[in-house]
Amino acid sequence: MANVTGAHTANHSDSNYLNHEKGLWNWLSTLDHKRIGLLYFITVAIFFLIGGIFALLIRTELFSAGETIMTAEQYSRVMTYHGAVMVFLVIIPGIPAFLGNFFLPMQIGAKDVAFPRLNLASWYCLIIGAGIALASLFFGGADTGWTFYTPYSIKHAPAVICMVLGVFVAGFSSILTGLNFIVTTHKLRAPGMTMNRIPLFVWALYSTAIIQVLATPVLAITVLLLAAENVFGIGFFDPALGGDPVLFQHFFWFYSHPAVYIMILPAFGVISELITTFSKKTIFGYTAIAYSSVAIAAVSFFVWGHHMFVSGQSEIAGIVFSFITMLVGVPTAIKLFNWVATLYKGSINLSAPMLYALGFMFLFTIGGVTGIFLATIAVDVHFHDTYFVVAHFHYVMVGGTLMAIMGGIYYWFPKMFGKLVNDKWAQVSFFFIFVGFNVTFYPQFVLGSLGMPRRYFDYLPEYEHLNRISTVGAYLIGIGFVISVITVIHGLFRGKPAGPNPWGGTTLEWTTASPPPHENFLVTPIVTAGPYEHR
Amino acid sequence: MSTAKSSTPGVHQHAHHYDSAEHEYQSSKQGLWLFMCTEILMFGGLFVAYIIFHNMFPETFKVGSLFTDVKYGATNTVVLLFSSLTMALGIHYCQMRQQQKAVIALAVTILCGFAFMGIKWLEYSHKFHMGLLPGDWYAGNAEMIAAEIGNVTIPSNIALYFSFYFMMTGLHGVHVLVGMGLITWVMIRTMRGEFGPHFYTPVEGVGLFWHLVDLVWIYLFPLLYLVS
Numbered sequence: 001m002a003n004v005t006g007a008h009t010a011n012h013s014d015s016n017y018l019n020h021e022k023g024l025w026n027w028l029s030t031l032d033h034k035r036i037g038l039l040y041f042i043t044v045a046i047f048f049l050i051g052g053i054f055a056l057l058i059r060t061e062l063f064s065a066g067e068t069i070m071t072a073e074q075y076s077r078v079m080t081y082h083g084a085v086m087v088f089l090v091i092i093p094g095i096p097a098f099l100g101n102f103f104l105p106m107q108i109g110a111k112d113v114a115f116p117r118l119n120l121a122s123w124y125c126l127i128i129g130a131g132i133a134l135a136s137l138f139f140g141g142a143d144t145g146w147t148f149y150t151p152y153s154i155k156h157a158p159a160v161i162c163m164v165l166g167v168f169v170a171g172f173s174s175i176l177t178g179l180n181f182i183v184t185t186h187k188l189r190a191p192g193m194t195m196n197r198i199p200l201f202v203w204a205l206y207s208t209a210i211i212q213v214l215a216t217p218v219l220a221i222t223v224l225l226l227a228a229e230n231v232f233g234i235g236f237f238d239p240a241l242g243g244d245p246v247l248f249q250h251f252f253w254f255y256s257h258p259a260v261y262i263m264i265l266p267a268f269g270v271i272s273e274l275i276t277t278f279s280k281k282t283i284f285g286y287t288a289i290a291y292s293s294v295a296i297a298a299v300s301f302f303v304w305g306h307h308m309f310v311s312g313q314s315e316i317a318g319i320v321f322s323f324i325t326m327l328v329g330v331p332t333a334i335k336l337f338n339w340v341a342t343l344y345k346g347s348i349n350l351s352a353p354m355l356y357a358l359g360f361m362f363l364f365t366i367g368g369v370t371g372i373f374l375a376t377i378a379v380d381v382h383f384h385d386t387y388f389v390v391a392h393f394h395y396v397m398v399g400g401t402l403m404a405i406m407g408g409i410y411y412w413f414p415k416m417f418g419k420l421v422n423d424k425w426a427q428v429s430f431f432f433i434f435v436g437f438n439v440t441f442y443p444q445f446v447l448g449s450l451g452m453p454r455r456y457f458d459y460l461p462e463y464e465h466l467n468r469i470s471t472v473g474a475y476l477i478g479i480g481f482v483i484s485v486i487t488v489i490h491g492l493f494r495g496k497p498a499g500p501n502p503w504g505g506t507t508l509e510w511t512t513a514s515p516p517p518h519e520n521f522l523v524t525p526i527v528t529a530g531p532y533e534h535r
Numbered sequence: 536m537s538t539a540k541s542s543t544p545g546v547h548q549h550a551h552h553y554d555s556a557e558h559e560y561q562s563s564k565q566g567l568w569l570f571m572c573t574e575i576l577m578f579g580g581l582f583v584a585y586i587i588f589h590n591m592f593p594e595t596f597k598v599g600s601l602f603t604d605v606k607y608g609a610t611n612t613v614v615l616l617f618s619s620l621t622m623a624l625g626i627h628y629c630q631m632r633q634q635q636k637a638v639i640a641l642a643v644t645i646l647c648g649f650a651f652m653g654i655k656w657l658e659y660s661h662k663f664h665m666g667l668l669p670g671d672w673y674a675g676n677a678e679m680i681a682a683e684i685g686n687v688t689i690p691s692n693i694a695l696y697f698s699f700y701f702m703m704t705g706l707h708g709v710h711v712l713v714g715m716g717l718i719t720w721v722m723i724r725t726m727r728g729e730f731g732p733h734f735y736t737p738v739e740g741v742g743l744f745w746h747l748v749d750l751v752w753i754y755l756f757p758l759l760y761l762v763s
Contacts, residue, residue: 111552114562179569187562188552217573221580225702233671234698236584241670242592242692251580519551 003167005119016418016515031116034516037102038416039123044098047089047130050479054082054390059440059474065461075457076143083146088132088170091401095266096212097122097177099408100205102416104181106509107199109190109527111519114183117175125173133166145455147256150248154229161230164223171216171223174262178212181205190508191238192527199531200289201508207293211258211265211300219255222248224467246311253304263397264364265293267404268335271357272341274407275339277505278354281345281534285338292331299328309380318377326377332368336361351503352426356407362402363399367392370445385455388448399437406433406484413488414502417516419495421487430483438474443470507531555705560736567740570660571747574710578751581703584609585758588699599763601668601684601698608662608760611654612752619749622718622742628740629730637738641722644745648715655708662697669698703755711746717741 017034025037059077061068066290070078105113113119136142139159144152153160185206189198198206226248229235235241237248268289276283283289305313305321313321339361348354370392374380410426413419443466448454452463459467501510512521553559589596621643628637665683666674673694680689721738724730730738 114552115566116550116552118566175573179566179573182569183562185564186565187558213569213573214576217577218580221577224585224706225580228669228698228702232669232698234699234702235670235692235695236588236698238670241695241698242588242595244587247584247587251584254586 006206006267016513018417019141020518029120031112032518033101033105033113033116034416034520036119036123037098037100040093040098040101040126043123043126043130044090044094047085050086051082051090052478054078056474056478057273058082059471060269061124062459062467063471064468065464067458070457072457073143076145077141077171078457079455080142080145081137084133084142086168086397087146087263088133088167089126089257090453091263091397093126093176093177094263094401094405095099095270095408096181096208096262097126097173097204099270099405099412100181100201100208100266101177103412103509104202104518105184105188106512106520107202107507107531108185108188108193109508109521109525110184110188111524112188113180114188115176115180119180122173122176122180125176126170129166129168129170129173132169133163133167136160136162137168147252148223148226148248149252150226150229150245151239152529153226154233154238156230156233158509161227164226168220168227169222171332174212175216178216179210181209181215185209185231190525190527192230193508196287197527199269200272200286200293201269201507203290204265204267204272204293206263207297208252208262210294210297211262213300215255216263218251219259222251222255225251242244246313247310249311250304253307254301257304257307258297260393260396261296264403265296266311267401268293269361270404270408271339271360271413272335272355273505273507274353274411275342276532276534277411277503278349278351278357279343280349280504280534281342281346282530282534283338284341284344285334287476288334288534289338292334295331297327299324299331299469303328306375306380309377310384322375322377326372329361329368329372336365336368349503351410352421352423352430353411353503354409355427355430355434356403356410359430360400360403360407363403363434363437364396367397367399369396370395384450385447385453387444387452387454390454391444394441394444399441403433406430409488411503412509413491414498415509415514415516417492417495418498419491420498420502421491421495425483425487425490429480429487432476432480432483434480436473436478439473440470440474441443441473443467443473445526459465504534506533541714543622556733560734562739563574563736567743571743574744574747578706581699581706582754582758583696585699585703588695589762592690592695595690595696596699597763598684598687599693599700600678601687602662602665603700603760604661605760607654607658610758612756614647614650614654615749615752618651619646619746620659621647622745624740625718625721625725626735626738629725629735630732634725634728637725638722640712641725641738645715645718645722648711648718651711652708652715657703662700663699667697668694669701672696700759703759707748707751707755710751714741714745714748717744 017032020032027039030036057070058075061070061075074310101113103120105111136159139157141158142157142163144160148160148164150504185198185202225234225236229237235243237243237245272289274285292379301475303321303325305317306325309318309322370388374383374389374392410421413421447463447466453461498514500512500514508525508527511525549559553562555585623723625637625640625644628640662668665679666676668674675689675693721741724737724740
């Protein structure tokens with residue numbers, strides 16, 4: 001490592017964070033950011049399995065027109081839990097709280113995050129919040145969709161109250177993680193690690209953290225008001241008392257639109273790491289990529305109105321929101337062009353993590369460009385509430401964030417556990433997920449443009465053909481994830497020793513042993529150059 | 536592992552991942568200010584809703600505020616402002632390691648919290664008695680209302696005012712209770728002599744929170760009591 005002096009690369013003892021202290025209780029009360037990251041990994045993986053089962057139930061129901069395996073009421077609930085679990089318990093905590101927790105301190109040469117106790121508390125917030133939210137199943141289950149739109153959601157339903165209170169508690173997990181990351185990035189960088197030398201993953205997490213800290217409290221008050229609306233009928237969102245259901249949509253999306261950048265910005269960070277490492281080339285346009293993350297975070301607060309083009313919002317507001325929404329395309333495209341420029345004349349290694357990164361670029365571009373379609377009011381008036389929208393946000397959230405999570409897991413697995421996964425099988429998992437994904441969601445663009453509405457358990461017979469293709473694709477994705485789970489478990493038990501730096505990464509986490517020692521570095525690294533000095 | 540228990544009074548060991556106590560103090564302070572931002576944004580949602588509905592139904596808010604007692608509200612404002620002073624004094628004495636004075640200042644702050652909540656309790660029970668409850672639970676007694684505010688036409692959605700009244704003061708009240716709990720916690724630590732010129736972060740953090748709670752009330756008071 002040319003850019004680092006004083007960092008020990010050799011593993012002098014067998015002591016690492018995994019065997020530093022033993023016992024279940026030590027794990028559940030740990031203050032080590034790496035262990036907390038792994039707690040998040042396990043939790044998020046379990047929630048992903050639950051959300052995935054709901055997804056397959058949805059697609060199975062939609063395999064044929066008419067009632068296939070469940071009633072309309074059951075379908076509404078399955079769809080609600082699929083959305084709520086995937087958004088609040090998988091994609092939002094996914095990259096920041098798992099990979100971010102583990103690698104943000106390591107990438108800036110810190111021993112831990114700024115507030116280790118808050119970090120652990122954030123995990124418990126997620127667990128408790130998830131428990132409360134899922135307890136709603138005992139009250140018959142919520143059927144409002146994950147967006148809880150009023151006035152449907154204010155019918156004094158205990159299940160909705162449970163759900164929103166669960167979201168309230170889980171929100172603190174996000175706030176505390178974001179707060180921790182901002183302070184850690186500002187205050188705990190190693191000597192020589194200036195803000196212009198922090199890896200792009202850290203820049204992405206930092207931008208995400210700004211949104212987490214500033215937007216999540218608004219969701220907190222929104223769901224609190226929704227719960228109060230259910231209990232007391234306070235009337236803020238109830239037309240009977242002069243309240244306004246659209247006000248709820250404004251409140252909700254004031255958080256939930258920035259929240260989609262909480263989901264995608266960390267993914268951009270992962271991709272920046274993958275592209276540069278597997279091209280063996282210094283990233284093209286470091287500054288542009290770094291600042292475009294912050295730009296996206298800033299713009300994200302002013303676009304929420306594009307969810308209300310047809311909700312009776314004023315036309316002027318609609319036009320302004322439409323314009324600002326298109327602005328998001330600029331910093332996003334800056335990132336994509338810089339990644340492509342990094343690939344140019346790079347020495348490209350098509351290992352599984354790189355395949356996921358390339359898959360991300362392909363799918364995210366489709367998701368992003370269809371986002372511009374939807375930002376155009378004239379088009380959105382026709383496409384809103386159709387499967388076009390469903391396909392669009394799955395291309396961004398699954399084709400984007402989930403691909404990045406998978407790439408990140410395969411990339412950092414050797415560092416986390418000191419072992420290599422079988423790259424061939426990881427590539428097979430990519431094949432199934434990537435192909436399955438397109439088979440599932442590309443037909444949904446077509447279905448949406450033909451006018452098939454979202455959220456229903458049934459559709460007109462002429463949509464059946466494409467829906468069947470889509471369902472087959474969903475099962476292909478399922479197979480891909482099963483292969484991934486087997487590959488990872490096989491790697492855990494049978495993986496070959498990885499050594500400190502199997503991929504030739506240049507950021508600080510690769511300078512220490514795999515798995516890392518308890519305090520990450522035996523000697524605090526002193527940084528003398530940028531993060532991606534490939535030679 | 537983290538904040539090690541100090542062996543000698545007033546000597547604070549910084550946590551293992553910081554370079555120095557000063558480093559830890561600066562980091563904690565940044566974290567606290569970020570947390571204050573989240574609090575402001577959370578209350579911000581309520582204030583935005585207030586502005587919107589006040590614009591739509593000014594009469595509802597005007598008549599609704601007739602039911603509040605400005606004397607109680609003003610007293611509570613003074614109580615909270617005074618408690619902010621004693622809180623600041625508590626921090627100051629902790630920095631000076633004047634343990635006894637610090638404990639007295641913090642105790643007075645807690646007492647102010649009790650006074651505030653006591654007055655709130657009087658106000659709440661009076662409203663409960665009259666049936667002036669939020670939203671669907673509103674059951675205003677016409678005779679009592681006439682006796683209290685005279686012959687004023689009551690807007691049909693007067694319950695909306697009480698929704699705001701109870702949501703805003705309720706959320707604020709919860710913050711006052713949490714603040715009182717936190718001040719009790721730092722007071723106990725002060726008694727143990729844990730704070731001094733080199734380490735007083737918890738007192739300062741709790742103080743910051745208490746001032747924010749105070750500040751929110753400064754806005755709630757005119758919005759709910761004085762709009763008429």
